[in-house]
Amino acid sequence: MSNIDTPIIPDEPRKQIWAVGGGKGGTGKTVVSASIGILLAKAGNRVIIIDADLGGANLHTCLGIRHPSTTIADFLLKKVTSLDELLLETPIKNLRLISGANDFLTIANIPFAQKQKLIRYIRNLNSDYVILDLGAGTSFNVLDLFLISDSNILVVMPEPTSVENVYRFIKCAILRRLNNALNNSRFQDIFRLATEARGNESVKTLYDLLERVKQIDSSVAADLKKKINTFSPKLIVNQVRENDNISLGSSIKDITKKYLGVDLDYSGYIPYDEKVSESIKRFKPLVTEYPNCSASLCMNLTMKKLLNGSKLSDGQEEVEESRNEEA
Numbered sequence: 001m002s003n004i005d006t007p008i009i010p011d012e013p014r015k016q017i018w019a020v021g022g023g024k025g026g027t028g029k030t031v032v033s034a035s036i037g038i039l040l041a042k043a044g045n046r047v048i049i050i051d052a053d054l055g056g057a058n059l060h061t062c063l064g065i066r067h068p069s070t071t072i073a074d075f076l077l078k079k080v081t082s083l084d085e086l087l088l089e090t091p092i093k094n095l096r097l098i099s100g101a102n103d104f105l106t107i108a109n110i111p112f113a114q115k116q117k118l119i120r121y122i123r124n125l126n127s128d129y130v131i132l133d134l135g136a137g138t139s140f141n142v143l144d145l146f147l148i149s150d151s152n153i154l155v156v157m158p159e160p161t162s163v164e165n166v167y168r169f170i171k172c173a174i175l176r177r178l179n180n181a182l183n184n185s186r187f188q189d190i191f192r193l194a195t196e197a198r199g200n201e202s203v204k205t206l207y208d209l210l211e212r213v214k215q216i217d218s219s220v221a222a223d224l225k226k227k228i229n230t231f232s233p234k235l236i237v238n239q240v241r242e243n244d245n246i247s248l249g250s251s252i253k254d255i256t257k258k259y260l261g262v263d264l265d266y267s268g269y270i271p272y273d274e275k276v277s278e279s280i281k282r283f284k285p286l287v288t289e290y291p292n293c294s295a296s297l298c299m300n301l302t303m304k305k306l307l308n309g310s311k312l313s314d315g316q317e318e319v320e321e322s323r324n325e326e327a
């Protein structure tokens with residue numbers, strides 16, 4: 001069929017896939033994913049939230065579902081033929097859950113073909129938003145789910161281990177993103193040096209990597225640069241306990257730019273708030289159970305930033321000030 005015969009289909013608003021990752025466990029990825037899903041659903045969007053922590057699922061608990069009747073394991077074990085069959089209603093209108101596989105230990109390491117199939121089905125889900133709550137670590141499964149997303153959200157907490165892990169996560173994600181373009185014997189040595197855990201002296205930063213590739217093929221280097229420039233994850237600092245912690249987001253942003261050439265968007269911070277664990281213990285979602293606690297208020301402000309990419313809002317600073325006054 002020639003182009004001229006192709007029917008003109010009006011542009012449908014495209015589904016958005018958002019992934020929440022960050023390397024370390026316990027930073028708040030699941031709490032943040034649940035809150036994002038709920039806030040998007042409450043704003044009238046159709047939302048599907050997927051517990052993609054294949055090794056340690058617990059998103060259902062944050063959404064108030066004690067015993068999910070189906071889980072993603074049913075799909076991976078071919079007990080169902082599509083992800084649609086796994087959709088569970090949640091206490092929140094417009095929000096449906098695909099629960100994680102809690103009792104299936106080996107599923108954390110799904111093989112390549114299964115991962116590709118999972119990704120294809122995720123892309124085909126019928127919803128305005130799909131939120132992926134990722135597990136810890138930098139396995140290819142986690143990185144690939146992070147990289148298929150339209151919005152890449154990172155959750156870090158103010159502890160050196162979490163900061164190290166989030167930096168390593170960003171580095172692994174960008175190298176994984178560049179992997180295809182460099183999957184050629186001409187670049188193998190350079191790529192290997194760049195992926196060395198402690199960073200090889202000769203390819204210490206991604207700028208070094210680009211320079212080395214440029215010496216071999218400038219058009220490949222230009223392509224890599226484009227891939228780096230269009231990768232702009234959004235950073236959330238969670239469990240903030242002191243004012244000093246707030247600037248951590250800017251420090252991580254500076255370091256990531258300096259060594260990896262990646263422009264992070266610092267989307268906001270969420271204070272440490274006892275109400276978070278209280279809501280989990282009560283099997284109730286944080287942002288509906290305690291909508292006015294400081295964590296929920298900051299989550300709302302962060303949400304606005306995630307949606308429109310404006311600067312860290314003054315409102316968030318006001319919340320922080322009132323929190324300090326309360327203390």
Ligand SMILES: Nc1ncnc2c1ncn2[C@@H]1O[C@H](COP(=O)(O)OP(=O)(O)O)[C@@H](O)[C@H]1O
Pocket residue numbers: 024025026027028029030031032058238239240270271272273274276277280295
């Ligand atoms: N802002 C917060 N304030 C207080 N506790 C928090 C906050 N965010 C997360 N937590 C606590 O941290 C624990 C781990 O959070 P979770 O979202 O499960 O982390 P992850 O998914 O990154 O492993 C939760 O059980 C909760 O009690």
Ligand SMILES: [Mg+2]
Pocket residue numbers: 029030053058133134135
């Ligand atoms: Mg989690």
